[in-house]
Amino acid sequence: MIPVAGFAGRVVAVFGLGKSGLSTVRALQAGGAKVVAWDDGEAKRKEATEAGIALEDLSACDWSDIAALVLSPGVPLTHPEPHWSVKCAKAAGVEIIGDVELFDRTIRASSTGARIVAITGTNGKSTTTALIGHMVKRCGADAQVGGNIGTPVLELDPPKPNTVYVVEVSSYQIDLAPGFAPNVAILLNITPDHIDRHGSIEGYAAVKARIFANQTAADTAVIGVDDDYSSDICTVVSAARVQRVVPISVGKTLGRGIYVLDGQLYDSTGTQTQKAGDFRDLRTLAGAHNWQNAAAAYAAGRALGFPREKILASFESFPGLAHRMEIVAERDGVRYVNDSKATNADATSKALATYRDIYWILGGKSKEGGIETLTELFPRIRHAYLIGAASDEFARTLEGKVGYTRSQTLDRAVESAANDAEAAEGDLRVVLLSPACASFDQYPNFEVRGDVFRDLVLKHLSERASA
Incomplete structure (x- = not known):
């Protein structure tokens, strides 16, 4: 405390x-x-x-x-x-x-030299926070990870000279922290969210931008520039010429900043651009969305003064987060991935874009729009297994485009998908739980749904090994 x-x-x-x-x-x-x-x-x-x-x-x-x-x-x-x-x-x-404001005032008053890294954005906050916490620990500092990710900030350990607080902050928390001044502030992205609490997308973006408002020349702002709202914020913060600004991108070459092209990390924050690393083989950080998370973590690590080699080595040992493209097991060319956190089509699109030869388990309590927006990713799917209340709706969308089975329950879906993937050919086949739905028709939350998936996969593999 x-x-x-x-x-x-x-x-x-x-x-x-x-x-x-x-x-x-x-x-x-x-x-x-x-x-x-x-x-x-x-x-x-x-x-x-x-x-x-x-x-x-x-x-x-x-x-x-x-x-x-x-x-x-x-x-x-x-x-x-x-x-x-x-x-x-x-x-x-x-x-x-709010509690984040109390935390910030207390850490600054401690005069210990402890530092704060704060992460916000619509998507990717938790993975980036966990990744930076893992990196800080592997680089030899005292990592204290909390905030919106789980542990309240005031329940973290008191500051010491080598403490780095890695704090996930939501727009709600930023709104209640008028003096918040993190040493490294990260804005990953902005897409429409929490409009009811901020009045408009512009209001939501304005609150997110406040994470940079109290920084000084000694601080660093890391800002994703792959969406218009975040890019505009980066322009405004850079023009103020207060703190050091590091833009990040996945897919765009930046004259100044850190960017990823085809999985390769480039650092152009110095006098010349350097190829800094390769993200393509990071199993727990697969996909362009995770490359953005890793680019932000890399920028934070460099701002904290950590060596490039130690930062990249920590990425390789990162275990990932449960229920977020979590690799449950991999055997005989079949990878089992728990992406139960994907409760809408946008979240599921990240997983479908990451893999090919997918045996896709989906369904639950459908959200507005269903899976219509995922049509362009359907060629990646070998077969779909429908569960829960959305089965009829999703079957209509898949009809004539993707072969599907009405499994109804998760245990039947796992058994069918695992058997089909094991019988198929290919270098890597993926049994993917990425429901594009809330869980409430069959499970109390996405965590329970993901835990059940994990248990079913491990049970299947154990029975297969002993057969």
Whole structure:
């Protein structure tokens, strides 16, 4: 835990008692603050009480004594309408912040020299965060990984001189961190998302851009330039001439920056362009989307002063993230890939574009648009296995284009796909769970669905080996 600095002896309100809210209360108390905490949900209040946290209804308290409102990132700050606690705080002139802001202030006040790498973007945040954390550890520093990826930032270990905090931040968290000033700030990409919380795609992009707002000349901004919104942000940040800016791209040659062409990494941040590495054989970072993640991680590593050789070696040993194109097993020319996190067609397109000779398991609770946008990738698919509620809809899209089997359940799909792939010829056949659907018709979440897939694959391979 990181005891929060700056609020000793003062009253701080905390609204929202989920995982990050509970850790915020404990960290504030450890720093000497008096905390008044509340949540609209009765279950959350009960959980907080059982954890020994005293509650006070913030709608009825005296806000004149409160120094700050720490708001859960899941609670509306501006859109579609400010939460009632936000209105109370604004009426009393109380600053509204989140746990990332508390974390940033505390780390900077520590004077330990600990550094912060922050990663945001619509897609790829978690993989890039995990990859950078792995790289930092392999390069010999104390890696503390948290934020939106899982562990709340205030639950990480206190700073030491060689600590590098690698923090995934969502747009919600950035919105609540007005003074956030990471040493290395990374924006991967921007595509339409969270419009309900930011009013428009322009509003969403503007919040993402704030990750660079407080950086100084000693800091580095790493910005993907393969979408228009991020490219525009890169132009604006570069024109300000404050921090060092490193553009990154996959597919475009950059006169200045870091880019990937056909899996080859090029570094043009110095006086001349150098071929820096080769991503084509990185099994856990396959595909152009992962090459963008790796390019961003490489840029962060260089900004942190790590040797190029150690950075690239760490990529080779990166185990990957569960449920995100996770390689479960590979045997006799068949690779089994768990991409259960792909809950929409756009996410699934990344996996389909990465492999050929695919035995594709898909389906679940369909989202708007179905899989119509994936048609151009259908030639990569040997056969499809339909599960869940979307089976009829997806069968109509596949009809006449891709052979398919109505498996209905995941166990039947895995067994059929594995048998078909093992009987086929080819250097590499891929049994791919990339559902392009939510899981809620058959599983409580994508994690459970991916765990079941993994267990089924390993059971199949074990039975095959003992036969």
